[in-house]
Amino acid sequence: MGDNETNILLKVEDLNIVFHDHKRPETAVEDVDFELAQGEILGIVGESGSGKSMTAHAIAGLLHRSEITKSGKILFEGRELLGCKRSELRTLQGNDIGVVFQEPMTALNPVKKIGWQVGEALRIHTKMSQDEIRAKVLEMLASVELDNPEEVYEKYPHELSGGQRQRVCIAAAMICSPKLLIADEPTTALDVTIQAQIIELLRHINRTAGTSILFISHDLSLVRQLCERVIVMRKGLVVEEGVCEAVFDNPKEEYTKQLVAAIPKVDFINKK
Amino acid sequence: MANTNMGKTITAKAQNKKAFGLKLKIFKDKKTNFYVGLGITAFFLLITIVGYFWTPYNPNAMDVDAKYSAMSFTHLFGCDNFGRDIFSRVVSGLGTTFFVGLGTVLIGGLVGIIIGAICGYFGGLVDEIGMRIMDALYAFPSLLLALVFVSLLGSGKYQVIIALGIAFIPSFSRIVRAEYMRCRDLDYVKSARLFGASHFRVIFVHILPNITPVLVSSAIIGFNNAVLAEAGLSFLGIGVQPPDASLGEMLSSAQSFLFSTPWYALCPGIVMIIMILGVSLMAEGVE
Numbered sequence: 001m002g003d004n005e006t007n008i009l010l011k012v013e014d015l016n017i018v019f020h021d022h023k024r025p026e027t028a029v030e031d032v033d034f035e036l037a038q039g040e041i042l043g044i045v046g047e048s049g050s051g052k053s054m055t056a057h058a059i060a061g062l063l064h065r066s067e068i069t070k071s072g073k074i075l076f077e078g079r080e081l082l083g084c085k086r087s088e089l090r091t092l093q094g095n096d097i098g099v100v101f102q103e104p105m106t107a108l109n110p111v112k113k114i115g116w117q118v119g120e121a122l123r124i125h126t127k128m129s130q131d132e133i134r135a136k137v138l139e140m141l142a143s144v145e146l147d148n149p150e151e152v153y154e155k156y157p158h159e160l161s162g163g164q165r166q167r168v169c170i171a172a173a174m175i176c177s178p179k180l181l182i183a184d185e186p187t188t189a190l191d192v193t194i195q196a197q198i199i200e201l202l203r204h205i206n207r208t209a210g211t212s213i214l215f216i217s218h219d220l221s222l223v224r225q226l227c228e229r230v231i232v233m234r235k236g237l238v239v240e241e242g243v244c245e246a247v248f249d250n251p252k253e254e255y256t257k258q259l260v261a262a263i264p265k266v267d268f269i270n271k272k
Numbered sequence: 273m274a275n276t277n278m279g280k281t282i283t284a285k286a287q288n289k290k291a292f293g294l295k296l297k298i299f300k301d302k303k304t305n306f307y308v309g310l311g312i313t314a315f316f317l318l319i320t321i322v323g324y325f326w327t328p329y330n331p332n333a334m335d336v337d338a339k340y341s342a343m344s345f346t347h348l349f350g351c352d353n354f355g356r357d358i359f360s361r362v363v364s365g366l367g368t369t370f371f372v373g374l375g376t377v378l379i380g381g382l383v384g385i386i387i388g389a390i391c392g393y394f395g396g397l398v399d400e401i402g403m404r405i406m407d408a409l410y411a412f413p414s415l416l417l418a419l420v421f422v423s424l425l426g427s428g429k430y431q432v433i434i435a436l437g438i439a440f441i442p443s444f445s446r447i448v449r450a451e452y453m454r455c456r457d458l459d460y461v462k463s464a465r466l467f468g469a470s471h472f473r474v475i476f477v478h479i480l481p482n483i484t485p486v487l488v489s490s491a492i493i494g495f496n497n498a499v500l501a502e503a504g505l506s507f508l509g510i511g512v513q514p515p516d517a518s519l520g521e522m523l524s525s526a527q528s529f530l531f532s533t534p535w536y537a538l539c540p541g542i543v544m545i546i547m548i549l550g551v552s553l554m555a556e557g558v559e
Contacts (some may be wrong), residue, residue: 060466094467106459111481121467172463 015072035188043227072253098173104165131132163194299364306557312550323363376498384444392452410442493553
């Protein structure tokens with residue numbers, strides 16, 4: 001379904017990100033190209049420092065520091081994100097693009113109640129009344145499969161477990177029903193059973209709301225479970241790109257082969 | 273008989289020692305520190321509030337017969353060289369002192385928070401410019417800076433507040449800036465930005481509540497310093513103008529009678545020390 005031009009939600013062309021905060025400029029992302037269709041789940045895998053998170057941050061509009069130069073194009077529904085004004089970008093952030101971070105422990109404001117934080121994007125982007133926001137937040141908390149939404153609403157982040165917090169983060173990112181959800185290693189800080197639940201939740205969101213998901217991870221087995229297409233990155237370059245099954249079953253590049261060779265332990269256990 | 277008596281005294285001594293040990297322990301415990309400090313401060317605050325409506329004597333009324341009279345039940349802290357009741361003057365002086373302290377912290381704190389927040393959050397050139405201005409302000413001893421402002425604006429209670437408030441901006445802005453630099457790259461700040469929140473909203477709605485503990489303790493310390501600075505200014509004769517009472521002004525006029533009527537200097541001095549101690553204990557507890 002990704003082949004249809006009109007269906008393209010996000011298009012990244014020749015993205016380059018260079019840091020200038022050391023003596024020698026360092027290239028974090030080099031000539032990255034990819035497309036994401038509406039309703040698709042695209043995985044980006046790669047080792048630490050491969051530039052996958054940088055790519056995600058560039059799309060989310062988090063790279064605004066002066067020491068960084070960016071070139072290329074990021075088109076979201078045909079709108080250029082990389083060079084646009086912050087005020088323009090702000091209308092998209094939270095409303096059309098949601099982001100879930102790696103660390104649910106630090107991604108929530110420690111002094112604000114959960115309900116307040118989940119409703120923040122609504123407060124910024126819509127003119128809903130307090131009661132409407134509350135109702136919507138409770139609905140959202142229920143839809144990310146949190147027990148007792150009413151109770152969670154009144155809690156502070158430190159009163160929740162890691163998995164619960166990550167669900168809250170997803171709820172906060174999804175509250176305005178964005179078209180694109182960027183999940184930056186959302187499961188890395190969680191243990192395996194919770195990981196599976198979060199993956200299931202993301203898939204559920206993708207199916208019911210039709211949200212495109214950009215899933216960034218270094219865990220190949222999770223990417224294989226969740227994604228339709230995958231991009232393999234290394235040292236800022238796209239090494240391989242294609243349909244998930246094809247890439248993992250017949251890796252063409254040496255690096256992908258090495259990556260896939262790192263999974264067998266899981267296969268071994270499964271076969272047993 | 274003697275033996276049992278001795279035993280008793282020994283146990284009593286041991287108990288005494290134990291009680292003393294407990295007392296010492298109390299001052300090591302931060303929470304108790306806070307409550308002791310709070311108690312002292314609340315006591316003085318209460319006296320100040322009562323003193324605003326009622327004092328035993330009019331603090332500015334002179335009674336020639338009572339000139340230089342010592343501490344007694346009619347004049348609790350004695351009388352000064354004009355026959356004014358020192359206790360009444362201390363109480364009304366406390367009011368001035370509190371007012372100046374709070375006003376200073378309010379001005380210094382508000383402006384300091386805004387400057388520190390903007391510098392710390394944005395960093396880069398904004399930070400560089402803002403902080404160099406603060407450095408220039410900070411390079412002046414705050415008392416000297418206040419002196420400059422007082423000589424420009426004239427002396428009096430409100431001038432002292434403005435002068436000290438401006439002198440206190442750099443210390444507040446530095447503390448706030450450091451906190452904002454720590455917070456600005458945290459994930460929850462990033463995610464607030466990703467919700468589409470404006471800079472203003474991120475700075476004051478998302479980050480500010482997170483730095484309140486630091487703010488509260490620095491405000492309390494600032495209050496202490498303001499009280500001392502006000503006393504210093506009044507002592508130099510450029511603060512609160514006579515006949516209005518303030519603790520520093522009383523100390524200043526008492527210095528000529530230090531040996532003939534020591535209570536004139538001692539009473540306001542001790543009251544100020546205890547008050548500062550109370551507020552300091554509170555600040556320590558908050559940290």
